[in-house]
Amino acid sequence: MQRERASKSDKDLAPSQEELDALLRDMPVFGLRGVRQTLKQRSKLFQRAWLLLIFLSTAYLIAWFSGFLQPYMAVGVTGQAADYKIHQVRFLMAFVLTAVGVIAVNFDWQLERVFTVIAWVHAYFVFSGIIRQWHTLPPDDSLIVIGFYSLNMLVLLGLMLILIFEERRFNRDKPS
């Protein structure tokens, strides 16, 4: 008798399907918000860093497809097919990572983690690229070209670090 009463009491305490739906409606785990909505909640610095990152990525695409960058790449100096292929592969991977970053911002999902992973992969590209250029470029103009290359890549890395630290600050200050 007591067991039946306890079981009935448990059923009374269990939330109904309507109540569960109402609760879950307000806490989407993975819902599309849009870039504008996500950026509106972030600091000015985050917004500017994001816009600059997108602008520089677009400028890079234009410069690459117009052939402006070709003489400054490792392949322009060595003429080796492997250098051209490695650039193509990295170009593809950078494009995928940019797409992942844009999707993460659109869904406002794990921004700090996503940009941390992207920044580390970018750092690998930067340092392996510098070592490669150091070995392949002629000593006369290697410093200028490496300096120009490093500056461009480190600016992008710096922007990503700003996004990571701003996101960390945003999560820390967010009321729970």
Add this chain to the structure above:
Amino acid sequence: MLYVVAQLFCFSYAAVLIGFYTLVAATGQVTPSSNSSLTLLQDFTAIRIWIVIGGLAVYSWLWASKPPLATPLAVLSALAWVMFIEDYMVLDSILFVAEHPLGQAAVIMRPLFIVALTYQCFKQFEFEAT
């Protein structure tokens, strides 16, 4: 249990890789099938071995001191995948034939290592979420 096996496998792979690189650096036994891209292979190997050593050191330190591990594992998995894709798509035709048992072990273990590392990464996200 599977997580521990994956972890042991990753440690073994890192040990094999470091051992093989030390052997190659000490004896200079690199026989590429194409000399034109040998420097590219050497440049990449020179930076990657430090990533392996650094990753191993950081992972061991974090694992022993118990802070959240999901993000470092995600970074290491992403780097392992990027290097694998680079090698497979670009350096595949110029990679030397690894005749030494350590070299053969490194080549055979690599896909399993990537799967084991990615598994650990997802499992760690699951642990930390709960």
